[in-house]
Amino acid sequence: MILFYSVLSFIFGLVLGSFYNVVGLRIPQKIFLSSSRSVCPACNHKLRWFELIPILSYIMQKGKCRHCQRSISPLYPVVEGITAIGFLFSYLHLGLSLDLWITFSLISLFSIVLVADLCFMIIPNSIILCFLPIFMLFRVVQPLEPWWASITGAIAGYSLIALIIVVSRGGMGGGDMKLLGLLGIILGFPSILLAFFMAIVIGLFSSMFLILKNGFKANQKIPFGPAIIAGAIISFLFGDNFMEVYFNLIW
Numbered sequence: 001m002i003l004f005y006s007v008l009s010f011i012f013g014l015v016l017g018s019f020y021n022v023v024g025l026r027i028p029q030k031i032f033l034s035s036s037r038s039v040c041p042a043c044n045h046k047l048r049w050f051e052l053i054p055i056l057s058y059i060m061q062k063g064k065c066r067h068c069q070r071s072i073s074p075l076y077p078v079v080e081g082i083t084a085i086g087f088l089f090s091y092l093h094l095g096l097s098l099d100l101w102i103t104f105s106l107i108s109l110f111s112i113v114l115v116a117d118l119c120f121m122i123i124p125n126s127i128i129l130c131f132l133p134i135f136m137l138f139r140v141v142q143p144l145e146p147w148w149a150s151i152t153g154a155i156a157g158y159s160l161i162a163l164i165i166v167v168s169r170g171g172m173g174g175g176d177m178k179l180l181g182l183l184g185i186i187l188g189f190p191s192i193l194l195a196f197f198m199a200i201v202i203g204l205f206s207s208m209f210l211i212l213k214n215g216f217k218a219n220q221k222i223p224f225g226p227a228i229i230a231g232a233i234i235s236f237l238f239g240d241n242f243m244e245v246y247f248n249l250i251w
């Protein structure tokens with residue numbers, strides 16, 4: 001049964017990851033409902049079913065469009081792979097539980113925001129508004145201890161980045177602020193602070209990586225949204241372990 005659910009989680013992640021690529025690319029351009037069929041962004045060639053198989057199509061076409069031979073962004077298979085491996089790992093870590101569905105939705109948010117923030121430097125409000133009722137429902141069905149930690153968590157997350165925006169005069173964006181507030185509902189206070197700390201660490205490492213790869217550009221904007229959600233996922237899955245290590249060091 002474990003093998004069955006592992007394979008199922010992986011395939012579920014692949015299919016949804018492929019869908020999140022489309023969501024993350026189309027929502028910021030406000031074309032989500034206008035064209036239903038997927039096309040090659042370079043030549044507008046309508047993609048057939050065998051060109052839409054997650055990861056496999058990319059590998060078999062060697063990363064190029066069958067029609068115009070221009071290269072396809074590696075972001076597509078990367079997002080599909082991250083979502084699938086993330087889903088598989090969460091199932092193996094959590095088993096069948098409500099926490100598993102919470103983690104699935106956190107990974108989904110991560111994949112969508114990764115595409116939108118990397119490609120357009122934006123975290124659309126509609127994405128935040130779509131996940132808000134889902135996260136609230138999770139915390140009604142399975143409240144934190146105490147239940148109002150969700151409310152203080154949301155307020156703490158939102159105000160923390162609001163403060164940073166005021167002090168740094170725009171070092172972070174309004175999207176990041178709403179995102180950390182949203183994640184505060186799931187994580188609660190004080191875990192949302194751990195998530196933010198993780199996000200800073202992840203953000204620093206990925207900007208170092210980007211600078212090493214592309215060279216330093218003054219005023220280069222670095223998308224922080226994906227780092228915030230990655231920090232939240234780590235904090236959600238391993239927060240207790242971190243707290244334990246931390247207190248063992250202190251005492």
Ligand SMILES: [Zn+2]
Nearest residue numbers: 040043065068
């Ligand atoms: Zn093409």
